[in-house]
Amino acid sequence: MCTLILLHRPQPGIPLVIAANRDEYRDRPARGPALVRRGTRTLLAPIDLRAGGTWLGLNDAGLFAALTNRPSAAPDRTRRSRGLLVLDALAARSALEAAAALQALPAGRYNPFNLVVADGRRAFAACYDETPRVTELAPGAHVVGNADPDDRSVPKVARLLAEAEGLAAGPRRDWLPGLAAICRGHEGEAPLGAACVHHGDYGTRSSVLLRLERDARRAKLLFADGAPCATSYRDLSFLLHELRRADRSAATATALGGIA
Template identity: 40%
Template sequence: MCLAAFALNADPRFPVVIAANRDEFFARPAAPMAWWRAGEVDVLAGRDLQAGGTWFGLTRTGRLALLTNVREPERQRPDAPSRGALVLDWLTRTESAAPYAASLAQGYNGFNLITAEPGDGPWHWISNRAPAPVALGPGVHGLSNAALDTPWPKTEGLKADLGQALAASANEEDLADRLFTALARSEPAPDAQLPDTGVGLLRERLLSPRFVRIPDPDAPGLARYGTRCSTVLVRHADGRVFVAERSVTADGSWLPAVVHRLPPQR
């Protein structure tokens, strides 16, 4: 993912709600969210068909992770391992966040990993740009390509829209529709509000919307890089989980949403 907002125990009907966009080069092959086997564990996740990892996934027991990269071009190593392996690593193991973070191999480019343990277990933010896992308390949190809750315009906007959607929605479908609309907003942020991450003003502008679309100079009408899919997850108070994903193609066409409903997780 490159943008995510998540509400934890902010509404008694829906104790967990996640709205997230994944941004990537369109030339990088990927499979949509589906059930597949990772080691000895069934995971519901998309799949990076180039490196084999994923960006957002959960298990039948409710163990969950999502990943964003840290935008820091001056520290990027082209030979670093794929960060998508981190999500699968978390999903296929059983330890809690602190020992897991301590066991992580070195050498990854900058990452943010949100982890959730099964049932009502704790949530944490783990990053190789932070000294220790940070426990996440109740409320609405946001994450893009910087540290947790860094107030980038698109992160703050999505957090606000998530809070409003929770207050206004009558059911999971209504909530999902509102969140997909929020994730599809393509307005760039004003220059005065843009971060300076070392990629230059033009690229900061192009990356500032929630829904990113950067044209391919060699293929008119197609995007070279941008939002590839939007995902909404809603967990009900009784443990049932609703997950919906919408994918978009390089020509801007939206594919039909794929919906998964999981029984109460234990």
């Protein structure tokens, strides 16, 4: 994924809002968002069918994680898939726990990446270039591309960050239509400067819009299985409710196990 927009605790009652465009080669197979059981956790995530990982996801504890690749001269294909690291992060109970695990990653195990974790209370970004650097993100708007988070020296990041900050500073409302418009945008220098990328056999393959709320019944998940400029977003919010039920079921099972 090449573009992640995060509104971290933008207003009371709204812990997290996400817009994410995934840019990838068109022949790389993937499956859309679905519930996945991994260890003791239930995850809601799309899956990369080539390497088995993912580029973003949400777990039954309310932890969100998303990955963007950082540039490297020659990616080492013998290293572990970065998408598997997102699944590892989603095993955590909180953003703080996930951030600690990211800070402890060994040197030289992954090709360069950015990985954001957020749980509606705290948010962290890990930048990995042979070794990890983890920083906490302040409440507000953030944009993560292929350089450091919120790096305004990158024209694409500067433009999208200004648009996201404008949305977050506005009156309380549903930000998803505004974020969808940003994700569909073709402004910027070709071929990779736009939010929605079209470049031969490479481009924006899918887009996710996510709004989490204190009232979980109002949470929203929208997914476009294609470039969002030409593909409608489908409402997959029912998957959030199924994830919530999985969390309640796990809590009940744990309580009963403790009683036994």
